[in-house]
Amino acid sequence: MKASWFALLNYRHPEMAVQVVMRITFFLLLTTYELAEAAAPIAKPHCSDSCGDIYIPYPFGKTTECYLNHWFKIVCNETGGAFLPSIGMEVLEINLTDPYNDDYFWKDPGLVRLNVPIISSNCKNLSSGNIGGVDISGSPFFFSSYRDKFISVGCDNLALINPMVVAGCKSICADESMIEYIKLKNCSGINCCITTIPSGIQVLNASFRSIKEENKVSEECKYAFLADDKWLSSGDITYKVQLLEYVPVVLEWTASEFITVDPDELRRRNSEGYPTLYGTKYYYCLKGYQGNPYLPTGCQDINECENETLNKCPNKSDCVNTQGSYNCNKPKSPVKIAITVICSSLGALFLFTITWCLCKIIKKRNKIKLKKKFFKRNGGLLLQQLSSNDNNVQKTKLFNSKELENATDHFNKNRILGKGGQGTVYKGMLVDGRIVAIKKCNTVDKGNLEQFINEIIILSQINHRNVVKLLGWCLETEVPLLVYEFIPNGTLFQYIHEENEDFPLLTWDMRLRIATEVAGSLSYLHSAASLPIYHRDIKSSNILLDEKYKAKVADFGTSRSVAIDQTHVTTLVYGTFGYLDPEYFQTSQFTEKSDVYSFGVVLIELLTGEKPVSSTRSQEDRNLSTYFIHSIKENRLFDILDPQVRKDGNKHEVMAIANLAKRCLHLNGKKRPTMTEIVMELEGVQKVYSDQPNFEEFDCVRNEEMGPWNDIPVLSSSSLEIGEPSSSFVLPLLSHFD
Numbered sequence: 001m002k003a004s005w006f007a008l009l010n011y012r013h014p015e016m017a018v019q020v021v022m023r024i025t026f027f028l029l030l031t032t033y034e035l036a037e038a039a040a041p042i043a044k045p046h047c048s049d050s051c052g053d054i055y056i057p058y059p060f061g062k063t064t065e066c067y068l069n070h071w072f073k074i075v076c077n078e079t080g081g082a083f084l085p086s087i088g089m090e091v092l093e094i095n096l097t098d099p100y101n102d103d104y105f106w107k108d109p110g111l112v113r114l115n116v117p118i119i120s121s122n123c124k125n126l127s128s129g130n131i132g133g134v135d136i137s138g139s140p141f142f143f144s145s146y147r148d149k150f151i152s153v154g155c156d157n158l159a160l161i162n163p164m165v166v167a168g169c170k171s172i173c174a175d176e177s178m179i180e181y182i183k184l185k186n187c188s189g190i191n192c193c194i195t196t197i198p199s200g201i202q203v204l205n206a207s208f209r210s211i212k213e214e215n216k217v218s219e220e221c222k223y224a225f226l227a228d229d230k231w232l233s234s235g236d237i238t239y240k241v242q243l244l245e246y247v248p249v250v251l252e253w254t255a256s257e258f259i260t261v262d263p264d265e266l267r268r269r270n271s272e273g274y275p276t277l278y279g280t281k282y283y284y285c286l287k288g289y290q291g292n293p294y295l296p297t298g299c300q301d302i303n304e305c306e307n308e309t310l311n312k313c314p315n316k317s318d319c320v321n322t323q324g325s326y327n328c329n330k331p332k333s334p335v336k337i338a339i340t341v342i343c344s345s346l347g348a349l350f351l352f353t354i355t356w357c358l359c360k361i362i363k364k365r366n367k368i369k370l371k372k373k374f375f376k377r378n379g380g381l382l383l384q385q386l387s388s389n390d391n392n393v394q395k396t397k398l399f400n401s402k403e404l405e406n407a408t409d410h411f412n413k414n415r416i417l418g419k420g421g422q423g424t425v426y427k428g429m430l431v432d433g434r435i436v437a438i439k440k441c442n443t444v445d446k447g448n449l450e451q452f453i454n455e456i457i458i459l460s461q462i463n464h465r466n467v468v469k470l471l472g473w474c475l476e477t478e479v480p481l482l483v484y485e486f487i488p489n490g491t492l493f494q495y496i497h498e499e500n501e502d503f504p505l506l507t508w509d510m511r512l513r514i515a516t517e518v519a520g521s522l523s524y525l526h527s528a529a530s531l532p533i534y535h536r537d538i539k540s541s542n543i544l545l546d547e548k549y550k551a552k553v554a555d556f557g558t559s560r561s562v563a564i565d566q567t568h569v570t571t572l573v574y575g576t577f578g579y580l581d582p583e584y585f586q587t588s589q590f591t592e593k594s595d596v597y598s599f600g601v602v603l604i605e606l607l608t609g610e611k612p613v614s615s616t617r618s619q620e621d622r623n624l625s626t627y628f629i630h631s632i633k634e635n636r637l638f639d640i641l642d643p644q645v646r647k648d649g650n651k652h653e654v655m656a657i658a659n660l661a662k663r664c665l666h667l668n669g670k671k672r673p674t675m676t677e678i679v680m681e682l683e684g685v686q687k688v689y690s691d692q693p694n695f696e697e698f699d700c701v702r703n704e705e706m707g708p709w710n711d712i713p714v715l716s717s718s719s720l721e722i723g724e725p726s727s728s729f730v731l732p733l734l735s736h737f738d
Contacts, residue, residue, distance in 0.1 A: 016057060018644045020213070027608065040165040040289070040290050040291035040292065040297070040299065040300045041292065041295060041297050042056075042057035042058065042096070042291070042292045042295075043056060043058050043061065043066065043292075044056060044058050044061065044065070044066050044104060044295065046068035047061055047062070047063070047065070048066070048385070050061055050616050051074065051076035051080060051081065051091075052076070052079070052081065052082075052138055053080065053139075054080075054082045054091060055093070055445060056082070056094060056095060057072050057094060057095075057096050057292050057294075058292055058294050059072045059074075059255045059258070059259065059294055060072045060094055061073070061074060061078060062074050062075070064209065068255055068258055068259065069258060070086055070142075071086045071139055071140055072086075072140075072255075073085060073086060074091065080517065084112070084114065086139060087114075087136045087141060089115060089116060090114060090115040090246075091112060091113070091114055091544070092113040092114060092115060092248055093111075093112070093114075094110075094111075094112050094113075095110065095111045095113075095293075096110050096146070096284075096285075096292060097109075097110070097111075097284060097285070098111055100565075107172050107727070108282070108284065109144075109252040109254060109274075109276065109284075110252065110253045110254065110255075110282065110284040110621065111147070111250050111251070111252060111253070112250070112251050112253055113228060113248055113250050113251075114135055114248070114249055114250075114251060115246040115247070115248060115249075116225070116226060116246060116247060116248075116249040116473040117134070117203075117225075117245060117246050118223055118224070118225035118241075118244055118245065118246070119133055119134075119204070119205070119206045119223070119224045119225060120208075120221070120222065120224075121208045121221070121222045121223075121224075122208075122219055122220060122221050123221040123222075123223075123242075125552065131420060131489070133203070133205030134200070134203070134204040134205075134206075134208065135203045135205070136202045136203075136251070136547075137202045137203060138202075139202065140254055140255060140258070141202070141203065141252070141253050141259065142199070142200055142201065142202055142251060142252045142253075142278065143197060143201050143202065143226060143249065143250075143251060143252075143498050144250040144252045145196065145197055145199040145200075146196075147228060147229055147230070147250040148154065148197055148226045148227065148228060148229065148249055148250055149192045149194050149195070149196060149227055150167070150168070150169065150194065150195050150196070150197050150224070150225075150231060151184060151187060151192060151193070151223075151225055151226075151227055151232075152168070152171055152189075152192060152193050152194075152206070152222065152223065152224045152225055153168055153171070153172060153182060153191065153192040153222070153223040153224075153241045154173075154191075154192070154208070154209075154220055154222035154223060155172060155173030155191065155220060156172060156173065156210050156211050156212060156220065156245050157170065157171045157193075157208055157209075157210075157211065157220070158170050158208070158209040158210070158211050158357075159171075159193070159206050159207070159208055159222065159224045160206065160207045160209075161197060161201070161204065161205075161206060161224075162201065162203055162204065162205055162206075163265040164203070165198060165201060167195065167197060167198055168195065168206075169193035169194060169195040170189060170193055171187070171189055171190065171191060171192050171193040172189065172190060172210055173190065173191055173212065174675045180630065182185070182238065182239060182241060183275060184232055184239055184595065185232045185233055186334030197226065197379040199277050199278075200276075200277055201276040204226055206224035206225075208222040208224070216630075223241050223244075225244075225247050225249075226247075226249045227249060228247075228248040228249060228250045229247065231247070231248045246725040252603075254276060254280040254281065254282055255283075255294060256273065256280045256281035256282070256283065259283075259294055260511065261283065261293075266283070266293070269291075269293055269295075269296070269298025269299060270285060270286050270291075270298055270299040270300070270301075270324070271283055271284060271285050271286060271289070271293035271298060271299050272284060272286060275576050280669045281399040281465075285298075285299035285323020286299065286324060287324065288301065288302055288304070288323075288324030288325045289301055289302060289324060289326075290302050291514045299573050300554060301321070301323050301324060302368060303321045304319065304321060304325070304326040305319035305320065305321045305326055306321075306407050308583055310326075311326065312328070313326075313328035314328070315328075315331060318330070333366070333602045334570050338339050358509075371401065372475035372476075374475065374476050374477055374478055375475045375476045378475040378476075378477075378480045387681070396461060396472065397471060397472030397473075398472060398474070399472045399473065399474040399476055399481070400474065400476065400719070401476050401477045401481075401594065403430070403431065403485070404428065404438055404474055404477075404481055406431075406633075407429055407430055407431075407436065407438065408426045408427070408428040408438055409442065411687070412426075414430065417437060417539060418421055420555075421441050422439075422441065422442065422555075423438070423439050423442050425437050425438065425439050425440075425442045425481075425519055425532065425616065426438045426439075426440065426481075427486065434486075435486040436471060436483050436484060436485065436486050436553070437483075437484045437485070437486045437487065438481055438482070438483050438484075439482040439483075439484065440479060440481055441479040441480050441481075442450055442479070453480075453558045454717070455470075455482065455555075455651065456470065456473055456482065458514075458533055458556040461529055461531065461533070462524075462525070462529060462533070462556075464520075464521050464524045464525075465550075465589050466517045466518065466520055466521035466550070466551050466552060467521050467524075467525075467553050467554075468484050468485060468487060468544060468552045468553065468554040469484065469554065470483070470484055471483045471484060471485060472481065482716070484554070487544035487545065487546050487552050488546065488547050489544070489545040489546060489547060489549060490544070490545060491540065491541045491542070491544055491545070491568040492514065492541070492544075492545060492551070492602075492605075493539070493540035493541040493543075495545065496605050496606065497540075497605075497609070497611055498607055501689040505644050506606075507644065507648055508644070508645055508649040508650070508653070508654075509554060509648075509650045510549060511606040511607075511645070512653065512657070512682070512686060513550075514543070514545075514549075514550075514551045514606070515602070515606055515657070515682060516679065516682040516683060516686070517550060517604055518543055518551050518553060518602065519599065519675055519678045519682055520679050521551070521553045522535065522538070522553070522599060522675040523674075523675040523676045523678070523679045524646060525595075525675075526592045526674070526675050526676070527674075527675070529678055532592070533551070533556075534590055534591075534592060534594070534595055535556065535595050535598075536574065536575065536590060536594070536595070537555060537574075537575060537598075538579065538598035538599055538602065539578075539579045539581075539601070539602065539612070540597055540602055540605050541630075542554050542555040543602070565697045569733070575598075576612075577612070577613055577614055578601060578611070578612025578613040578624060578625075579597075579598040579601045580597075580598075581593070581594040581597040581598065581603075581669070582597075582667060583597075583667065583668070583669045584597075591669055592674065592675065593669035593670070593672045593674075595671065595688055596664050596669075596672045596673065596675060596676065596678070597665060597672065598665060599664060599675070599678070600625075600660075600661045600662075600663075600664025600665045600672075601624060601625060601665070603657060603660065603664065604624055604625065604628045604661050604665075605607050605624070606642075606645075606657075607641060607642065607644030607645060607654070607657060607661065608624070608628065608640050608641060608645075609643075609644070609645075610623065610624050610627070610640070612624045612625075612664075625641070627664070628661070628662075629641070629665065630661070631672055632658070632662060637658060641654070641733060652688075653685050653686070657682075657685065660673070660678065660681055660682070660685075664678070
């Protein structure tokens with residue numbers, strides 16, 4: 001019950017109001033039933049309430065913390081019986097009220113049924129009997145005047161209950177011989193007599209006299225005892241009195257002299273107090289309630305409808321339980337029943353509809369609030385501010401989360417195109433049929449958010465055929481999403497380094513064209529964009545190939561815009577091992593020539609088919625740049641070329657490209673060519689040597705102007721994590737981003 005109540009009250013948001021109202025309604029409907037069904041406790045919490053088949057209600061108890069005082073202490077024996085040591089008698093039954101009185105039981109006192117010894121006189125041949133009587137003075141127990149009867153067995157006998165109490169009975173006998181058997185319930189004055197006792201007596205000490213001479217003590221064997229009237233009336237049994245040692249006797253008890261309960265508390269317990277003739281009160285449950293009025297839990301409602309004896313309705317199914325009583329509803333006509341059912345159904349349907357609509361509205365409102373929260377956290381306010389000052393940002397579309405979820409089949413893992421340090425890329429189809437690539441951020445930490453926002457700003461400024469086009473973005477999800485044009489043929493890295501039937505061999509002409517297209521896009525970023533842009537992560541895995549195998553430069557998360565008169569940006573070192581400019585690594589100053597160095601590594605990959613870093617090469621030549629320069633110095637350029645380049649490459653073109661790559665890798669950035677110069681050289685190579693035949697044997701490429709390559713520092717994986725940004729990386733352009 002308590003758990004159900006806490007479950008109803010334990011809500012945190014106002015939006016739960018509808019559910020709470022429904023739960024409270026359900027709770028109110030169940031309250032009456034639960035109260036009726038709950039077993040009313042009769043003992044204190046954590047106290048045993050029985051000895052075998054004998055129930056032990058409070059104030060009685062077996063241990064110190066369970067009974068009121070020593071008068072009410074109960075001792076259980078091994079056979080399941082109970083003993084009341086305060087008055088030295090065996091307990092047969094304990095009741096808070098008289099269970100046999102159906103009419104007035106709610107005003108009855110508490111009762112305890114005991115085995116009390118009988119009193120005998122002049123019965124010298126018998127071991128049974130108690131000459132001294134019974135004395136329970138000073139205890140809270142009294143012999144019950146309405147449940148106990150005084151019985152005397154014997155001839156010519158006047159038996160008095162107590163010398164202090166003028167009460168007793170007379171019996172005569174037709175035969176003065178010893179009485180053997182007698183029906184106790186039929187004692188009418190012959191052989192035995194029976195009478196009631198006054199209220200409030202605590203001493204039973206019978207005296208016997210002769211009827212003929214009332215002052216003469218009778219010398220015959222006599223018996224006297226109190227007995228429970230219900231025991232006497234229980235059957236037509238003939239008893240041999242000589243064999244009886246104990247008979248059931250009922251004592252009334254009260255605890256009001258030890259427990260005082262004020263009227264307000266009694267009303268809360270659904271109980272009242274009733275005064276006795278000897279100055280105490282009986283606490284009893286009100287009619288229609290049951291329980292223990294001496295406990296704080298009090299009395300609880302009786303469900304009369306589930307008790308055929310208490311339920312007096314002609315049709316038991318028409319009974320309706322109420323607090324303390326019940327009602328008998330009149331049978332309803334079929335028409336009324338039909339109307340009731342229809343109205344109830346319509347009402348329930350209406351309530352369900354209203355509840356469903358409210359839930360939908362609340363759910364929709366919560367979803368909108370959550371989207372606003374994500375939009376703000378993911379930098380939406382900053383992008384709105386930038387878009388108001390930059391028309392290029394406004395050109396990109398703001399997608400909603402539902403549109404992108406549907407496009408990717410709820411980001412199905414089967415739609416994944418690839419994974420990187422910044423996020424996962426999914427293939428999707430928009431409602432207009434366009435195939436797109438959707439980049440989903442891995443985490444929502446500040447560094448990743450800054451890279452995503454930076455990529456939006458950079459790509460919004462770029463309009464070049466060899467740069468992946470940003471179509472739009474979505475910031476109302478838990479992690480931001482970027483939407484690009486779909487580039488179907490994978491990355492340049494896959495075509496160079498992975499052997500797969502899905503990746504055709506790159507011919508020399510294709511390699512030369514791809515290098516020219518990449519150089520053209522970088523030249524555009526450095527020189528033709530509204531603000532110069534440094535890519536900062538040029539590598540073959542960031543160069544995509546479209547359906548016609550044309551190059552598309554991607555991944556601008558770490559790119560930087562610089563002022564026109566600015567020559568470099570100073571940042572914490574970021575890059576991919578093997579492509580990183582040594583000069584940038586030493587100075588932390590990234591210039592346009594740093595992109596040139598990375599492009600030179602891509603040229604070497606196209607020439608040699610080797611990876612930028614390989615553990616299969618010697619420790620000295622593990623870095624591809626070092627390996628390439630050493631091979632040129634040792635006149636082994638032909639030996640390290642890719643087989644496809646040797647097969648169909650033009651001798652003079654290859655030598656020119658190798659020389660260009662060598663210049664791009666110069667340790668001194670100032671001596672490297674610009675991307676504009678590289679584009680001109682690449683285009684010139686194709687024009688000048690387009691009619692030259694392929695070669696069978698390479699001449700040595702000139703080594704002039706290569707610089708001190710023996711001094712190239714070899715970067716180890718311990719000094720720079722491959723492909724991952726520094727944890728302390730800060731984006732200067734967005735340093736105010738919160």
